[in-house]
Every structure is written in structure tokens, then in C-alpha cells.
Amino acid sequence: VREPRWLDDDEQHAWRQLAAVILKLPSELEAQLRRDAGMSHFEYWVIALLSEAPDQTLRMSQLAAQANASLSRLSHVVSRLEKRGWVTRRPVPRRRTRHPGRAHRRRLGAGRRGRPGHVAAVRQLVFDRLGPDDVGELARLCAAILEGIDAH
Amino acid sequence: VREPRWLDDDEQHAWRQLAAVILKLPSELEAQLRRDAGMSHFEYWVIALLSEAPDQTLRMSQLAAQANASLSRLSHVVSRLEKRGWVTRRPVPRRRTRHPGRAHRRRLGAGRRGRPGHVAAVRQLVFDRLGPDDVGELARLCAAILEGIDAH
DNA sequence: AAAGATTGACACGTCAATCTTA
DNA sequence: TAAGATTGACGTGTCAATCTTT
Numbered sequence: 001v002r003e004p005r006w007l008d009d010d011e012q013h014a015w016r017q018l019a020a021v022i023l024k025l026p027s028e029l030e031a032q033l034r035r036d037a038g039m040s041h042f043e044y045w046v047i048a049l050l051s052e053a054p055d056q057t058l059r060m061s062q063l064a065a066q067a068n069a070s071l072s073r074l075s076h077v078v079s080r081l082e083k084r085g086w087v088t089r090r091p092v093p094r095r096r097t098r099h100p101g102r103a104h105r106r107r108l109g110a111g112r113r114g115r116p117g118h119v120a121a122v123r124q125l126v127f128d129r130l131g132p133d134d135v136g137e138l139a140r141l142c143a144a145i146l147e148g149i150d151a152h
Numbered sequence: 153v154r155e156p157r158w159l160d161d162d163e164q165h166a167w168r169q170l171a172a173v174i175l176k177l178p179s180e181l182e183a184q185l186r187r188d189a190g191m192s193h194f195e196y197w198v199i200a201l202l203s204e205a206p207d208q209t210l211r212m213s214q215l216a217a218q219a220n221a222s223l224s225r226l227s228h229v230v231s232r233l234e235k236r237g238w239v240t241r242r243p244v245p246r247r248r249t250r251h252p253g254r255a256h257r258r259r260l261g262a263g264r265r266g267r268p269g270h271v272a273a274v275r276q277l278v279f280d281r282l283g284p285d286d287v288g289e290l291a292r293l294c295a296a297i298l299e300g301i302d303a304h
Numbered sequence: 305a306a307a308g309a310t311t312g313a314c315a316c317g318t319c320a321a322t323c324t325t326a
Numbered sequence: 327t328a329a330g331a332t333t334g335a336c337g338t339g340t341c342a343a344t345c346t347t348t
Contacts, residue, residue, distance in 0.1 A: 006271055011279055014287045017294035018278065022174055023220060024301050040338085060309060068175060073339060075310055080338090119158055124304060126170065127163055129296040135166045138293050142169035144281040149176050152276060192316085212331060225317060227332055232316090310345070316338090323332070 028125055029118070036117035042069070044118065046077060047086065057090070180277055181270070188269035194221070196270065198229060199238065209242070 007015060030041050037044065049066050050056055058066075064074045081087040130138065159167060182193050189196065201218050202208055210218075216226045233239040282290065 007275065007279070010287045010291070011275075014291035014294070015274060015278065017291050017298065020220075021294045021297050021301075022178055024298070026174055028301055028304065042338095061307085070340075071309060072311085072341080076338075079310085122167060123159065123163075125300050126167065126297055127159070127300075129300045130293065134293055134296065135162045137289055139162070139166035139169050141282065141286055141290050141293065142166070142173045144286065145173050145278055146169065146176070148277050148279075148281045149173075149180060152180065194316090213329085222318075223331060224319075224333085228316075231332085305348100307348090308346080311343085313341090313343100315340085318337085319335090321333085321335100324330080326327100326329085 025125060029121060032121040033118055042067070043077060043081060046074070046081065048115075050087065177277060181273060184273040185270055194219070195229060195233060198226070198233065200267075202239065 006012060026041070033039060033041050033044050039047070045067050046063065049063060050058060060071060060074060060078070064071045067074065069077075078087060078089065082089060127135065158164060178193070185191055185193055185196050191199070197219050198215065201215060202210060212223060212226060212230070216223045219226065221229075230239060230241065234241060279287065
């Protein structure tokens with residue numbers, strides 16, 4: 001009797017590499033953003049999404065959906081951002097439109113300032129060592145993996 | 153004047169896919185392990201590494217290195233595992249060999265019980281939709297990315 | 305009542321300070 | 327003193343309970 005099979009050698013090797021990427025990449029990006037822009041990766045996304053929205057305004061639920069986050073998490077984060085004055089909550093002006101935040105122009109600058117460094121980091125960490133064909137391959141493989149995840 | 157360039161279209165697309173993988177894969181694995189074996193992904197690694205070690209024993213610093221974790225984090229985790237009786241700390245028998253844990257045989261079973269489900273999850277989430285050639289490609293691309301990360 | 309949003313308690317990771325032992 | 331290891335405080339995420347608004 002054998003133990004339920006692990007992965008074959010190739011798969012195991014690939015899995016180790018992928019696991020390391022999954023482990024290290026996020027923490028690098030996190031560190032870079034916090035250093036350069038004083039915000040977490042998730043906060044960066046929130047502000048970026050807001051700044052792209054019409055009128056720089058979104059409802060909490062929409063923002064949560066776009067940021068792949070729970071409403072609860074988002075609420076906590078927005079509270080923090082609000083405390084720093086980077087975002088404003090607007091209660092319903094009238095009718096059922098409650099706006100979670102109108103980011104202050106000023107502090108959208110924070111997003112702006114965050115962005116170049118963030119872009120540089122992504123390029124450096126991910127794309128610098130990839131050839132032109134590799135980029136397409138990477139996208140294809142990730143898409144396949146995502147299918148597997150979403151199928152689950 | 154243009155804003156500092158984002159990534160080109162191909163890169164941006166690839167980045168979105170990769171970002172989604174990085175976001176979703178860990179939480180899926182985390183959820184699966186917690187459901188099936190009542191432990192976190194990191195706890196799983198710790199127990200797995202211990203169970204593979206000679207005499208099921210390692211020093212904290214070595215374990216930390218192998219698990220890519222800070223000593224502090226490991227210490228907290230081992231404390232929790234110890235509290236559940238899944239691991240035992242052994243103080244130096246003599247000479248400078250302080251052993252962090254000799255996993256109880258019994259509870260290594262926990263690792264064993266965790267493993268089949270974990271393997272199945274990895275296979276299902278990552279490899280199911282990849283062709284045989286894709287596996288090598290994935291490993292190669294991840295390796296390239298890791299080089300970029302480590303170079304940083 | 306149901307959807308949208310908030311809150312509080314708890315679990316985990318990090319950082320800095322501390323303890324321990326060679 | 328320096329390396330190994332632990333601890334406590336703090337920040338963030340999750341879950342479940344709750345509040346709010348229609």
C-alpha cells in the first residue's frame with residue numbers, strides 16, 4: 001500500500017517554485033508600498049479604484065467587489081483611511097445612494113505618488129527577467145490556474 | 153509629459169492574472185487545510201518539515217529557515233501547536249543543542265491526515281488544467297520571477 | 305424582512321525589547 | 327557580547343452579531 005501520491009517530480013518542482021512566488025511576491029510589494037507611500041497594498045488598491053471611479057465615488061459594496069474584499073474588511077480599512085484624511089465617507093445625499101468615499105484630491109496624490117514606485121516594483125520583481133514570449137505564457141498559465149480555482 | 157508608464161498591455165494583462173493567482177490561491181489552500189485538518193497552511197508546513205527531519209527534531213532557527221519564517225513568528229506558532237499537544241519543545245539535553253520540537257507520533261498523524269487533502273487541493277487548483285509541457289513552463293517562469301525577487 | 309454597512313472579539317504576523325546561554 | 331529564542335504590544339483580517347434603511 002502506498003501513501004496517496006504526492007505530485008510527480010516535475011509537478012513538485014513547479015509547485016515549490018510557485019509556492020515561493022506566492023509567498024515572497026506579496027510581501028515584497030507590501031514592503032515597497034509601505035516604504036514609498038506609507039500605505040498597504042490593499043489601501044493602494046482601494047484608493048486607486050476610487051480615483052478611477054466617476055466622481056471618485058463608489059458605494060462600499062461596489063468597492064468591495066472590485067477590490068475582492070469583504071464588506072467588513074473594507075469598512076475597517078476605509079475607517080483607517082478616513083482617520084488619516086485620505087478618504088471621505090458621504091452619507092446618502094438623497095435616495096438610496098450612500099457613498100462610501102470621495103477621496104480628497106489632495107490625497108489621491110498619495111495614490112499617484114505610490115504608483116510610480118509600485119509600477120517600478122512590479123516591473124522589477126516580475127517582468128525584468130522575462131522574455132517577450134514569456135509574458136504571454138505567464139498570462140496563459142495563470143489563466144489556466146484561475147480556471148481551476150474558480151471551478152472549485 | 154506623460155505619467156510614468158504603467159506596463160504595456162500584455163504585461164498588464166499578465167500582471168492581472170498573476171495578481172489574481174497570488175490573491176486567491178493562498179486563501180483557497182488555507183481554507184481547505186483548515187477545514188480538513190484543522191490547521192493553517194503554515195502550521196502544516198511546520199509539522200511537515202518536522203516530520204521529515206531526522207529524529208523529527210529541529211532547532212528553531214533551522215526550522216525557521218526552512219519554513220521561510222521569522223524566528224518570532226515560528227515561536228508563536230510552535231507555542232500554539234504545543235498548546236494543542238501537536239509538538240513538544242525539548243530543552244537542550246546537553247551541549248548547545250536546543251530542540252524546538254519533537255512532534256508527537258500521534259499528531260504527526262495530523263500532518264498525515266492533512267496531507268492527502270492538501271495534495272488533492274494543490275493538484276486540483278493548480279495542475280488540473282495544465283498540460284504536461286505547461287508544468288515545466290510554469291516552473292521556469294516562476295524561477296525567473298524568483299530570481300528577480302532575490303536579486304532585489 | 306432583506307440588503308447594505310458597521311462593530312467587536314478574536315487569531316495571526318511583525319516589530320522591538322528582552323531573556324538566555326555560550 | 328553575540329546568537330538563539332521568547333514575549334508583549336500593536337496592526338490588520340475574519341467571523342458573527344448588530345445596526346440601518348428601504
